[in-house]
Amino acid sequence: MTALTRFDLTSMPPRYRTSFVNALSGFKSANLVGTRHPDGQENLALFSSAVHLGADPALLGLISRPPVSERHTLENILATGVFTLNQVHPGITEAAHQTSARYPRDISEFQACGLTPWYSGTLDAPYVQESRLRIGLRLRDTLPIPLNDTVLIIGEVIEVLTEPDAVGDDGHIHIHHLDTVTVSGLDSYHRTLPLARYPYAKPR
Amino acid sequence: MTALTRFDLTSMPPRYRTSFVNALSGFKSANLVGTRHPDGQENLALFSSAVHLGADPALLGLISRPPVSERHTLENILATGVFTLNQVHPGITEAAHQTSARYPRDISEFQACGLTPWYSGTLDAPYVQESRLRIGLRLRDTLPIPLNDTVLIIGEVIEVLTEPDAVGDDGHIHIHHLDTVTVSGLDSYHRTLPLARYPYAKPR
Numbered sequence: 001m002t003a004l005t006r007f008d009l010t011s012m013p014p015r016y017r018t019s020f021v022n023a024l025s026g027f028k029s030a031n032l033v034g035t036r037h038p039d040g041q042e043n044l045a046l047f048s049s050a051v052h053l054g055a056d057p058a059l060l061g062l063i064s065r066p067p068v069s070e071r072h073t074l075e076n077i078l079a080t081g082v083f084t085l086n087q088v089h090p091g092i093t094e095a096a097h098q099t100s101a102r103y104p105r106d107i108s109e110f111q112a113c114g115l116t117p118w119y120s121g122t123l124d125a126p127y128v129q130e131s132r133l134r135i136g137l138r139l140r141d142t143l144p145i146p147l148n149d150t151v152l153i154i155g156e157v158i159e160v161l162t163e164p165d166a167v168g169d170d171g172h173i174h175i176h177h178l179d180t181v182t183v184s185g186l187d188s189y190h191r192t193l194p195l196a197r198y199p200y201a202k203p204r
Numbered sequence: 205m206t207a208l209t210r211f212d213l214t215s216m217p218p219r220y221r222t223s224f225v226n227a228l229s230g231f232k233s234a235n236l237v238g239t240r241h242p243d244g245q246e247n248l249a250l251f252s253s254a255v256h257l258g259a260d261p262a263l264l265g266l267i268s269r270p271p272v273s274e275r276h277t278l279e280n281i282l283a284t285g286v287f288t289l290n291q292v293h294p295g296i297t298e299a300a301h302q303t304s305a306r307y308p309r310d311i312s313e314f315q316a317c318g319l320t321p322w323y324s325g326t327l328d329a330p331y332v333q334e335s336r337l338r339i340g341l342r343l344r345d346t347l348p349i350p351l352n353d354t355v356l357i358i359g360e361v362i363e364v365l366t367e368p369d370a371v372g373d374d375g376h377i378h379i380h381h382l383d384t385v386t387v388s389g390l391d392s393y394h395r396t397l398p399l400a401r402y403p404y405a406k407p408r
Contacts (some may be wrong), residue, residue: 007364017260019375024229029229055221055225056222148257150257171220184377188385
């Protein structure tokens with residue numbers, strides 16, 4: 001067994017600590033969240049906090065930072081009740097990272113970062129045309145997290161657009177075949193290599 | 205641009221749907237959550253729902269399923285106020301998956317699945333000795349999610365144990381070097397390949 005070192009968060013400089021703590025949860029998802037202001041202005045933002053909440057109803061959660069400054073994504077979702085999630089692959093990873101820059105409200109991150117808005121006709125929120133797995137969601141709830149003023153945004157999946165070859169006979173989506181990337185910390189992007197699939201676990 | 209197929213969730217058989225929806229959020233973290241009943245009985249369970257909530261205070265969230273049947277992890281956390289997160293690497297992935305079997309309360313998943321409990325002395329919850337990144341947390345809040353009766357468990361990081369070589373000068377933890385795995389869907393485990401790190405994004 002390796003002897004591990006104990007790290008004490010209280011003595012870390014703020015930026016070091018932010019980077020350190022962001023890696024603790026493990027590998028994270030990379031999703032571009034597409035929204036639209038009621039005036040039509042499109043917005044796109046990278047989130048690494050999407051979390052599965054349940055399959056029936058099909059619910060996904062997203063953590064939004066405190067609404068102390070402009071949070072275009074949260075404001076648009078509250079105003080329109082819809083948003084899209086678009087998985088990121090290596091061909092759009094740099095553009096996806098660039099959406100996290102603090103653009104003013106009247107700039108579309110689609111245009112600024114070189115991505116293409118696309119509408120399915122089902123909901124009034126833009127998808128990322130370059131993404132190979134796109135999810136349309138309707139806002140179902142927002143739960144404030146009083147400890148740090150973040151907000152859990154809960155959406156119900158209303159449609160999924162992806163490549164049929166990626167979906168197995170059992171319903172499993174082989175997101176590795178879609179080359180979906182994963183994030184660690186604030187800025188580290190990774191591809192994946194299949195290791196194993198295991199059967200449903202039973203006591204033995 | 206590839207033409208994608210629209211998938212309609214309402215027509216999917218239940219098991220197919222569960223598998224499909226579990227892959228939508230993207231790649232997920234793999235953490236073993238260690239807890240102890242007040243009577244001393246140890247418990248270990250695999251969670252793929254750990255989510256970063258904030259760096260200061262350092263908060264992590266976990267989604268627990270509805271407490272309609274026995275939820276040993278949630279019950280132990282509520283009873284003792286502490287728990288551990290232990291990142292999973294390929295050497296313990298099969299054992300980690302096996303902890304998701306429905307063992308009765310008087311069986312320790314450590315023993316049943318061949319993992320070793322270890323105590324740091326700081327908190328009364330067991331770490332997984334085989335894990336290369338271990339986090340000790342104190343319960344700070346639980347938020348019920350009324351839509352599907354799941355519960356968001358919020359813990360504050362009180363200590364981190366890992367290999368010092370994995371931590372960069374900027375605080376970034378190179379969890380790829382620790383060979384931390386990532387999960388997709390219900391049962392698909394992956395290793396990772398570094399793709400890129402990008403600087404803090406600014407409008408350009």
